[in-house]
Amino acid sequence: MTWCEACDRDFDLGLLTENGDCPACGNWLADPKGAGSVPWHFWLVLIGAVVYLGWRALQGIYWGLQQIG
Numbered sequence: 001m002t003w004c005e006a007c008d009r010d011f012d013l014g015l016l017t018e019n020g021d022c023p024a025c026g027n028w029l030a031d032p033k034g035a036g037s038v039p040w041h042f043w044l045v046l047i048g049a050v051v052y053l054g055w056r057a058l059q060g061i062y063w064g065l066q067q068i069g
């Protein structure tokens, strides 16, 4: 349960909007479940994967150019 001061009542977390807002007045009350609470190392892995795939793509392009030339 989470308390909304504006409404002066509490709401079950399942009743909040997908953004974690109060369903009655729209006040932000809690972090949304699942989305938005991505841990920092997720982004580290994502950036690493993008850099790696970008590097491999560049290697592929160079390989292709060498085959033409």
Ligand SMILES: [Zn+2]
Pocket: 004, 005, 006, 007, 008, 022, 023, 024, 025, 026, 027
């Ligand atoms: Zn409210």
